[in-house]
Amino acid sequence: MNVLKFGGTSVANAQNINLVIDIISKASQKDNIAVVVSAFGNTTNMLLKTAELAAVKDEYYKSLLKEIENRHIQVVKDLIPVTEQSAIISHTKRLLNYLETLYEGCYLLRELTSKTLATIASFGELLSSFIISEVMASRQLNSVYKDSRELIITTESYETAQVLMKVTQENCRTFFKANDKQIVILPGFIAATEKGETTTLGRGGSDYTAAIIAAAVDAKELQIWTDVSGMYTANPRIVKQATPIPHISYQEAMELSHFGAKVIYPPTIQPVLHKEIPILVKNTFKPEQEGTRISKNPNGKQRAVKGISYIENISLLTLEGSGMIGIPGFSKRLFETLLAEQINIILITQASSEHSICIGINDKEASKAKIAIDETFAYEIASGKVDPILVEQQLAIIALVGENMKNHQGLSGKMFSMLGKNNVNIRAIAQGASEKNISAVINSEDAKKALNALHEEFFEEKVKQLNLFVTGVGNVGERFLAQLQQQQKYLREQLKLNIRVIGISNSRTMLFEEEGINLDKWKTLLSKGVKADLEKFREQVKSLNLRNSIFIDITASHEVSKIYGQYLQHNISVVTCNKIACASEYGNYQHLKQISQKYNAPFLFETNVGAGLPIIDTLKNLIASGDRIHKIQAVLSGSLNFVFNNFSNENTFHDVVLQAQKEGYTEPDPKIDLSGVDVARKILILARESGYILELDDIENNSFLPKETLETDTNEDFYTSLKTHEAHFQQIFKEANDKDCRLKYVATFEDGKAKVGLQHIPSDHPFYNLEGSDNIVLFFTDRYVAQPLLIKGAGAGAEVTASGIFADVIRIGKF
Structure with a gap:
C-alpha cells in the first residue's frame, strides 16, 4: 500500500483536481492507496480571516463566507455530472451552514477561542475531501471516503495538537485491514480528541496526516504531491539556477524543512523515519519528472552540500553581561521563560566566554519575548550584571545543509568568504557538532543575494554571474553592448562568466529587467522605458541588491561622477571611462579608492587614460x-x-x-x-x-x-x-x-x-x-x-x- 498526499495548489480548482484524479487512477492500478488532500488553495487562510473579521463585528466576513461557498459549489458544478449534483451540493451547503453558525457565534460573542478556531479551520479539508471523493465516485473509481478524525486522536491543544500515537496507529491498522476499496480519500490536517472534539495538526499538517497513516500501515512509499518537482538545492523562486535534488537523506530533508524549505512540513519525516519508509516528493503538474526521493541511504554521488535554505522574519535576541560568566543557570532560566510563553527557538548560539547567549525566534514573537525575559532577569538587569535583552529584527537565517559536510574541510570558510565578498554582514553563526548544517543570521534584504551567491559557489559549474547597470548608451555605450552580446557565449564557455545587463539609462529614459535585458532589442525596450533619473536609477540598483553588481558610467557627466561613492559603499563595483572623478580633488579620489577597498567593490577606470590600452x-x-x-x-x-x-x-x-x-x-x-x-x-x-x-x-x-x-x-x-x-x-x-x-x-x-x-x-x-x-x-x-x-x-x-x-x-x- 502507498500513501499519496496532495497539497492546496494541487487541488486549487477543477482543472487541477482533474490532474490529481488522473494521478490517483494510475497509482491505484498498481497498488491500494490512501489519498490525503489539503483544502483548496488558500481556503484555510480565508477561513481564518473570516473568523477574525466576525470576532470584531466586521460585516465583511459575510462576503468572504459567500466567496468560500461559491468557490466550492463551482467546483462541484465543474466536476460532477448535472444529474448527480443535487445531493452533493446539498451536503456541501449543510457543511457551510454549520460553518456560518460558528461565524455568527464569533460575531455575537466577540470572541474567538482556540477550540472554535480549530473547528473553523477544519472545514477546508472537510469540504475538499468530500467533494473530491464524490467526483471519484461519479467516475466509478473503486474508492471510499474516511474522516481522519475517526482515526487520528490527539491531545486537547486544538490548534497544534499532539498526536496520541498508540491509539492512532491502532485505529489506522484496524480500518485499513477491514477496508476492501482500492482508494481511500481522507482529509488532511484535522484530527480529534478522545472526546471527539475537532483539533488540527498545525499549518502543513496534511503532510503529517499522510506520514502518520503511512507509518501506521507500513506503507511501501509516502508520496507528497505539490507544485514543484521535489526539494531543490535552493528556493527556485529566488535562485533561478536551482535544481531538484534526486536523492536526500531523512536527516538532510529535516534540516532543509526546518530552515524554510516549504515543500515538506518538518514533522512529516519523523513518523516514517523509524519505519524507513521512503518519501517521494513529486510535481502534480509535471508528474513525469523524477522529483526527490527521501530515504535512509540516498543513492548517487554524495555531494557535501545538499541544499541551501533560509527563514525570513527572524529576530535575534541577545542576553549578555559580565555577570553571566561562570554563573550556572542563566541558560536554563532563559529557555524556561520562552517555554512558558510558548515561543519556539529557531537558532541558538553562545560565546565560549559565556558572556552572551543569542537566540533566533520569529519576528512576531520578539516583543512578547523581550518583555518576558526582561522580567525574568529584572534583578540582574537592575544590578548591572546583565543588560536588558537586545532585540534585532528584520533578519533572516541562511543555512548550508548536507549530511556529508563533516567529511569536507573548509566549507565554513567558503561560505563566509563568499558572503563577505558580497558585503553580506553576518550577525550570528551556529553549527552543530554533527555538522549537518551551518547557519548564519543576516539582514533580510541580503537574503536573495546571499542565496544566489552561495548557490553559485556550491552548486554551479563555477560560472560567475555579473550584473551590469549601464548609464550612457551613446556611441561608446552602444559599441560596448554590441561587444558584450557578441562575446556572451565565449565568456560563458571559456571564462566561466555569465554577464547580464540588468539596467540601462540614457539622458531621457531608463530600463530595468531583473532577469536580464534582451540585447537584441535593448534600443526598442529602452525607448519605452520610464523617465531617466540618476537618483532613482541608483535606488533601483541598490534595492535589487544583486550579487556582483557593476555600475558602468559611459558618460562625461559631472553629476554621474559624483555618485560613485554611493554605489561603492553598497558593494556595487564601478567601471568608468569618465575622467572627472579620478581627476577631481585628491581627497575625493582617495576617498573613492578607500571605500572601494572597505566594501570590497572594485573601482576600475582603465579607459580614463588610454581607451583600450592597458x-x-x-x-x-x-x-x-x-x-x-x-x-x-x-x-x-x-x-x-x-x-x-x-x-x-x-x-x-x-x-x-x-x-x-x-x-x-x-x-x-x-x-x-x-x-x-x-x-x-x-x-x-x-x-x-x-x-x-x-x-x-x-x-x-x-x-x-x-x-x-x-x-x-x-x-x-x-x-x-x-x-x-x-x-x-x-x-x-x-x-x-x-x-x-x-x-x-x-x-x-x-x-x-x-x-x-x-x-x-x-x-x-x-x-x-x-x-x-x-x-x-x-x-x-x-x-x-x-x-x-x-x-x-x-x-x-x-x-x-x-x-x-x-x-x-x-x-x-x-x-
Missing part, C-alpha cells in the same frame, strides 16, 4: 611589484594625435577637428581635448596611480589655442573661432615643419611635477612615427632606466574605448 593596469602591476616611477612621457590624446597627424598647409585646422569629432575621437565638447584639459586629467591620474599627491591645478598647461577660442561657450562658437584663427594654426604647423619636426601634444611627469603642451618632435624620437589616433606612454622606473617600458596603440575611438570598459568588467569577473 596603461593603468600595467602601472598598478609595476607599483604592486615594488617598482618606482621616476618619469612618464606620453602622448595621451588620441584626438589631438589624430588632428596633428592630419593637419597640414593643404587643409584647415577647423576641418580636421570637425572630422575628428565626427569619427568619435573627441569628447562631445571638442574644446576639452584641444584645450589640453583632457590630457592634463590623464597625466594627473597616472601621477596619482604612481603614488604622488597632485591636483589638477598643479599641472602646467601650455595651451596652443588662442585666448578667444578658449573662452567660447558653445561648439558653434568654438568652430567659428577655429576658422577665424586659421593663420595662427598654420603658423604653428610651419614652425614645426621648417625644423623637420612633427607636432605632438605631450604630457610629462618628472620629479613630482607634471606639464602638458604641444611640442616639436624630431625624427629620432619615439613619438615621431606615432600615427593616426594612437597613444604612447613611456615609463622610466627603477627597473626600466636606460630603456623605458613602452605601451603603444590606438588611444581613441568608440570600439577601443568600449573594449577597455569590457576589459575592466572582465577584471572584476576574475576577482
Whole structure:
C-alpha cells in the first residue's frame, strides 16, 4: 500500500483536481492507496480571516463566507455530472451552514477561542475531501471516503495538537485491514480528541496526516504531491539556477524543512523515519519528472552540500553581561521563560566566554519575548550584571545543509568568504557538532543575494554571474553592448562568466529587467522605458541588491561622477571611462579608492587614460611589484594625435577637428581635448596611480589655442573661432615643419611635477612615427632606466574605448 498526499495548489480548482484524479487512477492500478488532500488553495487562510473579521463585528466576513461557498459549489458544478449534483451540493451547503453558525457565534460573542478556531479551520479539508471523493465516485473509481478524525486522536491543544500515537496507529491498522476499496480519500490536517472534539495538526499538517497513516500501515512509499518537482538545492523562486535534488537523506530533508524549505512540513519525516519508509516528493503538474526521493541511504554521488535554505522574519535576541560568566543557570532560566510563553527557538548560539547567549525566534514573537525575559532577569538587569535583552529584527537565517559536510574541510570558510565578498554582514553563526548544517543570521534584504551567491559557489559549474547597470548608451555605450552580446557565449564557455545587463539609462529614459535585458532589442525596450533619473536609477540598483553588481558610467557627466561613492559603499563595483572623478580633488579620489577597498567593490577606470590600452593596469602591476616611477612621457590624446597627424598647409585646422569629432575621437565638447584639459586629467591620474599627491591645478598647461577660442561657450562658437584663427594654426604647423619636426601634444611627469603642451618632435624620437589616433606612454622606473617600458596603440575611438570598459568588467569577473 502507498500513501499519496496532495497539497492546496494541487487541488486549487477543477482543472487541477482533474490532474490529481488522473494521478490517483494510475497509482491505484498498481497498488491500494490512501489519498490525503489539503483544502483548496488558500481556503484555510480565508477561513481564518473570516473568523477574525466576525470576532470584531466586521460585516465583511459575510462576503468572504459567500466567496468560500461559491468557490466550492463551482467546483462541484465543474466536476460532477448535472444529474448527480443535487445531493452533493446539498451536503456541501449543510457543511457551510454549520460553518456560518460558528461565524455568527464569533460575531455575537466577540470572541474567538482556540477550540472554535480549530473547528473553523477544519472545514477546508472537510469540504475538499468530500467533494473530491464524490467526483471519484461519479467516475466509478473503486474508492471510499474516511474522516481522519475517526482515526487520528490527539491531545486537547486544538490548534497544534499532539498526536496520541498508540491509539492512532491502532485505529489506522484496524480500518485499513477491514477496508476492501482500492482508494481511500481522507482529509488532511484535522484530527480529534478522545472526546471527539475537532483539533488540527498545525499549518502543513496534511503532510503529517499522510506520514502518520503511512507509518501506521507500513506503507511501501509516502508520496507528497505539490507544485514543484521535489526539494531543490535552493528556493527556485529566488535562485533561478536551482535544481531538484534526486536523492536526500531523512536527516538532510529535516534540516532543509526546518530552515524554510516549504515543500515538506518538518514533522512529516519523523513518523516514517523509524519505519524507513521512503518519501517521494513529486510535481502534480509535471508528474513525469523524477522529483526527490527521501530515504535512509540516498543513492548517487554524495555531494557535501545538499541544499541551501533560509527563514525570513527572524529576530535575534541577545542576553549578555559580565555577570553571566561562570554563573550556572542563566541558560536554563532563559529557555524556561520562552517555554512558558510558548515561543519556539529557531537558532541558538553562545560565546565560549559565556558572556552572551543569542537566540533566533520569529519576528512576531520578539516583543512578547523581550518583555518576558526582561522580567525574568529584572534583578540582574537592575544590578548591572546583565543588560536588558537586545532585540534585532528584520533578519533572516541562511543555512548550508548536507549530511556529508563533516567529511569536507573548509566549507565554513567558503561560505563566509563568499558572503563577505558580497558585503553580506553576518550577525550570528551556529553549527552543530554533527555538522549537518551551518547557519548564519543576516539582514533580510541580503537574503536573495546571499542565496544566489552561495548557490553559485556550491552548486554551479563555477560560472560567475555579473550584473551590469549601464548609464550612457551613446556611441561608446552602444559599441560596448554590441561587444558584450557578441562575446556572451565565449565568456560563458571559456571564462566561466555569465554577464547580464540588468539596467540601462540614457539622458531621457531608463530600463530595468531583473532577469536580464534582451540585447537584441535593448534600443526598442529602452525607448519605452520610464523617465531617466540618476537618483532613482541608483535606488533601483541598490534595492535589487544583486550579487556582483557593476555600475558602468559611459558618460562625461559631472553629476554621474559624483555618485560613485554611493554605489561603492553598497558593494556595487564601478567601471568608468569618465575622467572627472579620478581627476577631481585628491581627497575625493582617495576617498573613492578607500571605500572601494572597505566594501570590497572594485573601482576600475582603465579607459580614463588610454581607451583600450592597458596603461593603468600595467602601472598598478609595476607599483604592486615594488617598482618606482621616476618619469612618464606620453602622448595621451588620441584626438589631438589624430588632428596633428592630419593637419597640414593643404587643409584647415577647423576641418580636421570637425572630422575628428565626427569619427568619435573627441569628447562631445571638442574644446576639452584641444584645450589640453583632457590630457592634463590623464597625466594627473597616472601621477596619482604612481603614488604622488597632485591636483589638477598643479599641472602646467601650455595651451596652443588662442585666448578667444578658449573662452567660447558653445561648439558653434568654438568652430567659428577655429576658422577665424586659421593663420595662427598654420603658423604653428610651419614652425614645426621648417625644423623637420612633427607636432605632438605631450604630457610629462618628472620629479613630482607634471606639464602638458604641444611640442616639436624630431625624427629620432619615439613619438615621431606615432600615427593616426594612437597613444604612447613611456615609463622610466627603477627597473626600466636606460630603456623605458613602452605601451603603444590606438588611444581613441568608440570600439577601443568600449573594449577597455569590457576589459575592466572582465577584471572584476576574475576577482
